[in-house]
Amino acid sequence: MSGLTVLDLSNNSLSGTINTTFSIGNKLGVIKFDGNKLEEKVPQSLINCTDLEVLDLGNNELSDTFPKWLGALSVLQILNLRSNKFYGPIRTDNLFARILVIDLSSNGFSGDLPVSLFENFEAMKINGEKSGTREYVADVGYVDYSNSFIVTTKGLELELPQVLTTEIIIDLSRNRFEGNIPSIIGDLIGLRTLNLSHNRLEGHVPASLQQLSVLESLDLSYNKISGEIPQQLVSLKSLEVLNLSHNHLVGCIPKGKQFDTFENSSYQGNDGLRGFPLSKDCGGDDGVAQTTNxxxxxxxxxxxxxxxxxxxxxxxxxxxxxxxxxxxxxxxxxxxxxxxxxxxxxxxxxxxxxxxxxxxx
CATH class of the missing domain: 1.20.5 (Single alpha-helices involved in coiled-coils or other helix-helix interfaces)
Structure with a gap:
């Protein structure tokens, strides 16, 4: 089937290994095996799918280290490995330049968040909102086929019939990542959803996140993040959902703009936080605790x-x-x-x- 461009076997009861051999010169642009019971490793013959834009292997039982060689697929824009049994640290080369959506959530990945991974996300460093055009990832043009994709954003699991090229998402939640949040994430100015929740991350919330002008959802909950919430984050005018709960944050919650709309649930589990909407008052009109002698x-x-x-x-x-x-x-x-x-x-x-x-x- 040398002319095949879409291979969608998602949401069936397929089991065993992916023993398909993808031959050199194939035209596959979309491969979806999500929602099955597939096991063992990702077949390395996928490297021959040079036209591949979407690879969805989510919600299976695959057990493997991170297949860094997938980064050699020069036009890959969506990579979904969520809810499998992947493990170990993530090591990458100078790859994944075109990636727009990467979902590695609910696995066993460990180690520090790799700075090199974020450095190579060149497509995320562009704010496509300014172009004013609506383009879709892997728009195959078939009237009777919906290239749907399940994402977790704004605290909800949504099924998108099609994914806009501006729908830039990073979801690394529910793993075992440690260390600090790399400040280089602030360079990914096209990012709309960032979910690093349910890990073991430490350090501070990087002030560089203020550069994410179109960010709509930020979830850093259930980590070990300490320090204060950077006042600079008030500039995030597009932020609709914020979850910083269950960390070790202290100090006063920033005031103004979007921060005046968030509820208690955004901050609960941080005993050192004060200010609106919490019951502990910061004192003073500027949100800074006042002391006198x-x-x-x-x-x-x-x-x-x-x-x-x-x-x-x-x-x-x-x-x-x-x-x-x-x-x-x-x-x-x-x-x-x-x-x-x-x-x-x-x-x-x-x-x-x-x-x-x-x-x-």
Whole structure:
């Protein structure tokens, strides 16, 4: 079948190995084996599919290390290996230049997130939104065939009938990746969905993510990320869904723009976070916690120990004069006995409080 361009065997009950031998010179642009029970390794003869744009092997039982040789497919735009049994670190060469969607979620990949992998995603470094044209990945042009693709974005699992060339997605969630989040991800300015959740990532949220101007969904939940949320992320005007929950983040949540729309669920499980929408207040109008001390209060005209002592003296003097005056009037005019007792009690209270205040200072 030398003229075959689409091989779609997805969502069946196929089992065993992929023992197909893809011959040199084939015209396959789409290969979809997802949703089966296929086992063992990815056949290396796929390297002969030089026209391949979509490879979907998701939701099987494949067990292999990362097939880095797939990066030699110069026009590959969608790679889906999700929900299999892949394992080990990801090592790549200078490849995957045309990739737009890469989904390696729900496997056993480990080690640090490979900086070289993100460096080679040249197609993701272009913001296709500016072109104004709507193009689809692997648009085969068959009226009766839908080149659908399942993606997880904005916290939902969606089936896209077709994938736009601007629908740029990285999903490395539910693996065992460690180390820091590479700041070079900020160079992938066409990125719309970034999901690194449910790993063992540490370090800080890189401020370089502010460069992802069309990012719509960012999920870094269930990791070990520490430090503060960069204030620069407020500039992400397209961000619709943010999930930073269950990390070790501290400090004040940035205020303004999209950050004013996110709910508690975006931040829960970070005991050190404060500010809206959490119940812990940051204090201050700028979202930064405010602290004061006696020296600052004195400089700003507030109460200081010296001012309080002067107030005590003034209150004591006034109270004594008023008390003596009332006693003189009462004795002169022979006021009732109950009024006399009230006056004595009042003067006693004043004197007692002044003595306590004197001891305090």
């Amino acid at each position: 006696p020296v600052e209060l004195d400089e700003e005209g507030g109460d200081s120990p010296m001012i309080s002592w002067q107030a005590v003296l003034m209150g004591y003097s006034c109270g004594l004069v008023i008390g003596l005056s009332i006693i003189y009037i009462m004795l002169s005019t022979q006021y009732p006995a109950w009024f006399s007792r009230m006056d004595v009690k009042l003067e006693h209270k004043i004197l007692t409080r002044m003595k306590k205040h004197t001891k305090k200072y």
